[in-house]
Amino acid sequence: MSREVLMAAAMEVVDTNGAGAFSMRALGGFLDCDPTAMYRHFATKNALLDALVDSVVRDGVADLPESDDPRADIRANFRQLRRSLLAHPTLAPLVLRRPPGVGAYWERSDHAVAQLHRAGMDPADAANVYQTLLFYTLGHTLSEARQLARAVEKEGAGARGGPVAQVRPPAELHPDLSDVAPHLREDNEAQFLAGLDLILRDLPR
Amino acid sequence: MSREVLMAAAMEVVDTNGAGAFSMRALGGFLDCDPTAMYRHFATKNALLDALVDSVVRDGVADLPESDDPRADIRANFRQLRRSLLAHPTLAPLVLRRPPGVGAYWERSDHAVAQLHRAGMDPADAANVYQTLLFYTLGHTLSEARQLARAVEKEGAGARGGPVAQVRPPAELHPDLSDVAPHLREDNEAQFLAGLDLILRDLPR
DNA sequence: ACCTGAACACCGTTCAAGT
DNA sequence: ACCTGAACACCGTTCAAGT
Secondary structure, eight states: OOHHHHHHHHHHHHHHHOGGGOOHHHHHHHHTSOGGGGGGTOSSHHHHHHHHHHHHHHTTGGGOOOOSOHHHHHHHHHHHHHHHHHTSTTTGGGGGGSOTTSGGGHHHHHHHHHHHHHTTOOHHHHHHHHHHHHHHHHHHHHHHHHHHHHHHHHHOTTOOOOOTTOOOOOTTTOHHHHHHGGGSOSOHHHHHHHHHHHHTTTOOO | OOHHHHHHHHHHHHHHHOGGGOOHHHHHHHHTSOGGGGGGTOSSHHHHHHHHHHHHHHTTGGGOOOOSOHHHHHHHHHHHHHHHHHTSTTTGGGGGGSOTTSGGGHHHHHHHHHHHHHTTOOHHHHHHHHHHHHHHHHHHHHHHHHHHHHHHHHHOTTOOOOOTTOOOOOTTTOHHHHHHGGGSOSOHHHHHHHHHHHHTTTOOO
């Protein structure tokens, strides 16, 4: 049994039953082998999960565009990170286990920073814009993933979650929030992109 | 045994041993009572953890300033959310279990949105700026908390973590990222505030 | 009315034993 | 060289039994 088929099987178990229900015993059952056989390839269950997370973070980086529009290329980068994470909603929160400076982020980070540079931004500003984009994307996407994950765990794989930032406070107590609530978009992707554009608002050129 | 002392004890166990080591049996041992006694007050271990998380999210909202500088007040709001979460680094990632529209966020959200309104921003823009600030803060703070938590689990309570976005890629492979890496601040709070200011950059007035 | 603790159905991981 | 499976030290939660 190769490391690759083991990871593929683990991802399948995670996606169908949820990361919470993933266990070495469950994986052993899925692969018809002893639960302890996996320790040949991964020192620990967490090491296996880290490898799965890294593969998701790296997913699709080879296809990132380098057009003549740096802003569009950056948008594509983070939009695709969001989509890769949402493809595995119960696994997504585990990205926090991987520091954002780890190898799995390098290509993606280099692409984003290169576009900021190309748009004429100096390194200090580029660093700030980059970190803001990254952490905003993680915060938004992980919040969305948790809601999706709840739906998956209840209704099984392929369920749809609701809007990520829906707020229904009592209007008497929280008037300002109530005014704004209707503008928190139903469409999570549109809301997400609006935040990216806000951060990229005055990108040079 | 009241619900309050139970939560206080649970928080103490979480902070000293890490949320990963928290269990009903550990809490029972700490309180010198049967591990199943807690089920009188909380239906489930997760319900107990959710209550802890809500108390952290609500922490300090009563003290949020309303000065004559809306931008400073908003900064104070999210800076304080960051600090409350970092005070319990191993618990912090569990905020993702609470949708950001839940009651624990209401006062805090209302305060932030009120300041945006006060600064002359229309509701649609305020909604976008608010959600961007919130998810950026969550992403940045949870990433930082994870590193702190790793240090706590290794060295015990009170340990210090390193910079949240430290990146050391091989310069030949990732030249742009390497240019920018030195500008990713050592000081996590300064880096965090720089991102807030970026998002709030052209707040009216 | 409240607490107890045995019991059930699980965990991750180790390691001696097999092939 | 690789897999197996018994065993260890844990889990969350339920429920009959105690007080």
